[in-house]
Amino acid sequence: MSELAWQRTPLLTMAFFFFRQIKQLVTNLSNLLPAFLGIFVAVKNNIWLLYIFIGGYVVFIIINAILQQRFYWYAIADDAVHVKTGVLNRQHLTLKYERIQQAEIHQTWYFRPFGLTLLNVDSAGSAGKEVMIPGLSLERAHYLRQQMLETQTQAPQTSGAPTTPAEEPGFRQHFSTAEIIRAGIIDNKLFVLLALLLYPAGQFDVFDNYIEPWLDQHLSWFSQDTAWLLVVLIFVVPILVLFILAIVVSLVLFHDLTVTIEGDRFQARSGAFTIRTLSFRYPKLQAVRIRRNLRARLLNRSVLKVSQLQPRQSAGQPSAQQFMLPVVAPALLATLREYLRLPNATDVHWQRLSTLALLKPSLWVAVLTPGALAFAYFALELEQYSFIFAGGLWLVLQVYFTLRWYNYRYTFASTSREQWFAVRRGVIGRSENWYPRHKIQQIDVVQGPWLRMLGFHHLILHTAAGSETIKYLPSEKALELQRDWTHAIASSHRRWM
Amino acid sequence: MTIQWVAPEQSYRSYLQLHSLFSMLILGAIGIALYLFEVTPINLVPWWVLVLIWLLLTLFFSVFFASRRFLFTAYARTEEAMHLKHGALFRSIRAVPLNRIQHVEYKQAFLERLFGIARLAIYTAGSGGADLTLPGLAPDVAMRFKEELLTTIANEPTEDVDGNE
The missing domain is CATH 2.30.29.30 (Pleckstrin-homology domain (PH domain)/Phosphotyrosine-binding domain (PTB))
Structure with a gap:
């Protein structure tokens, strides 16, 4: 050299x-x-x-x-x-x-x-x-x-x-400011900011030392009847300010967001002051994650993330390098799904878990409810209300677990060009994780005593972008899937990295 | 295709038993230390009850449970993958396709050297450091496996088919 x-x-x-x-x-x-x-x-x-x-x-x-x-x-x-x-x-x-x-x-x-x-x-x-x-x-x-x-x-x-560029003409989409504002609403930065601000505020007794005396001085005309206004002022106004701040942060970060697809190269460019470019090549894709939290569902938007091979070191924290689109409208999502070779949302046959999967959480809740009742009666001394307390708690938890069970779906969908497995979950927010099958690194089937009694196995699939568990598969099916997929992966010579 | 499960070396059972005995001894030592420094509520439970519980637990884990774990541990090597099943209570079967193996490590701790066994750790790019460790292999078998796996990895045909997707 x-x-x-x-x-x-x-x-x-x-x-x-x-x-x-x-x-x-x-x-x-x-x-x-x-x-x-x-x-x-x-x-x-x-x-x-x-x-x-x-x-x-x-x-x-x-x-x-x-x-x-x-x-x-x-x-x-x-x-x-x-x-x-x-x-x-x-x-x-x-x-x-x-x-x-x-x-x-x-x-x-x-x-x-x-x-x-x-x-x-x-x-x-x-x-x-x-x-x-x-x-x-x-x-x-x-x-x-x-x-x-x-x-x-x-x-x-x-x-x-020679074939690839001809097949796929370039795709380009620019995000309008309205969309970016929606991104700001969807984004969780508000709560991170809130936590960051609340912590030092709690440390320095801001309320006791500064706010209260100031209020005593200036707001003496406040009577008991209007006290609620004070509460509203103290709690709602800062949250509103933070909300607007979060939107501003989004506007700065994602200003002029443009996504381009050329051949197998995906790229997102954005930023008002610092221009960031995030990109990946399709063969390196490890997982596609589509998230919709409550606000996103109300706005009918999704957050799309594409993971590549993440070094172990940064596996825990979401990398700043990860390809991410903070706000994706349904029409764009359909287009992107096509480019990502995901099956159409309508064609996916989601499979539900067996009803028996509901048994374990239900039993736990049922066993713990008398405990809650005793606690409410003796420790909290709620007297006759303790039944309402325990019953309400039982109802909330049972509804939560039922919804969680109902919304948990998995699928093994494939398009002509790619085979996938996917898990969908969430009670209030929704998330869909898609993984290409040939990028699986290890396949586990596990069974504890409880599952053995019911005749089920969990299937755990390890990929370079994280593990995914498909719960409560009938035992024969889990073992068969493990065998078949191991065979399919071992005989596939496609690049996985 | 049926999988031919192979049990680990017989001495792996004794190794597991001794290993769990050591864990129980450490637990006992901590208990004695707590007793000497009068942290434990001695008045509530007489000391011989505690000793009895410890003895029963030790017997259970070192004699019964360790050999049960041994019974459910087995590995299998097929043309395309390495399989390992383990766990007496929570049973798991792990499959690692050979073309996903990143590197292979031969390991032998002091206690294993006494029993004449070794481990073979197989690493993939899967997240969370969740990898496959074949326990209780005879050292020459482990070494042979290592060589064979490395040859398989080195001869892996990759990337050439990637272009036509």
Whole structure:
């Protein structure tokens, strides 16, 4: 191999390292709470310590950003990208193009005015290395990404490329602002924000220390009769503000959202300040998830997520790299389903669980109800109301479990081009998870004593994008499915990664 | 196609029994420590009742349950997949198609070395680290399996058919 041409990134990328450090602080905030508590206690009496802490931190991240930029070297070879990083702990990383899962260009807001971008590269493998090359010019990043993905797609292109583009003409859909507002309503960020705000508010006794005295002073004309107005003001107004804030966040994140499909490449581009591009290639698809929470159902929209092979490391948290469409209208969903080679929603024959699956939760509820009754009678001293309490509890739980059982469906649907298995569940919200059959990694059939008595097995299917359980299958059927599918997977040579 | 189930080595039974005995001993040691530091409500239950319960549990797990677990443990290797069934109470059968295997690991802990057995761990890309471990193999069998599986993986025809989808 020829000599590597090591390069530095532009000076401006110090901004990237600076913001990355701050982002790290924010994401680790909850872990650092004990430390903050310590600082808080120390600072309480001498406020100048606080300035030292903050000043010290700012100086630290500035120096850190400068050093990181100075010590960041990268080299582009014909078949791999090499990156050297680290001030004290040196790291030398080599990433082969053929192992690259994903290469995305992010136009972050601080790079955009200067025509620079951030190239984010994900590789396969259990360690799941993620490499960011900041401060590339736009055309250079595009060129690099092209090069990376081309090396990777060479294998299928030699045999199948001529047919694929002809079959599927490009698809393009732009999302209107109204749709994005709907996305904001559907999105759960409101509640995350609420939790984030409530926690410190609870810590500092905001209500006792500030709000109450202020109310005492200014709202003395409030009589007992209008007290409810006060409650409304205190609880509803902040929630409304947060609601609107969540919509604004959505508007910023998903501004100008455009989804394009070319051949087997799916791409979603959005962002008001930072332009994010999320994309995947169809052969790498591991799972399709269609979610509809209560608000989404009322608005008649869905949230669509497509998973690729996720490195184990980030399996727990939803990756920012995941392809996601926050609001999908029914017509668009039908089109996307076709492009994703999912069967038509109307053609799917969903299968229900056996009625016996309802037995176990019902028994539990029935057994626990007398306990609740005793608790209500003796501990809560509800007297005659304790029957209503326990009965109501029983009714709510029983209805919940019945609905859960009723809404749980599974199917083994296949279209001409792809075989799928899918599970649908949810009581209030709905979710549908679709997995291509040939991407299954392991198949389990399990049976506890209870299932043995009733003659059922659970079928657990492990894929690279998570596990899915198909519950309460009749034993022979579960074992037969395991045998057949193992055979089908073993004799299929289609690529699963 | 019928699956030929193969039982693990006989010494795996003794290994399981000793293993569960160790777990019970650790539990007993914790109990004695609690007793010495007077954390346990000694007045409620006389000490010999506790010892009796511990003895009965130990007998149950180490003699009966461990050998029952042994009875329900078996593996099978077919042309296309590796199967493992295990669990006495919660029984599970796992199938891993050979072309999904990522890597194979030969493992032998100290206690297993005493009994002359080894484990073979088979990893896939499935999530949650849920993989297949064949327990209680004779070391040479485990080694042979490892070689065979690695050859199978290496000769796997992949990607070539991918293009015509």
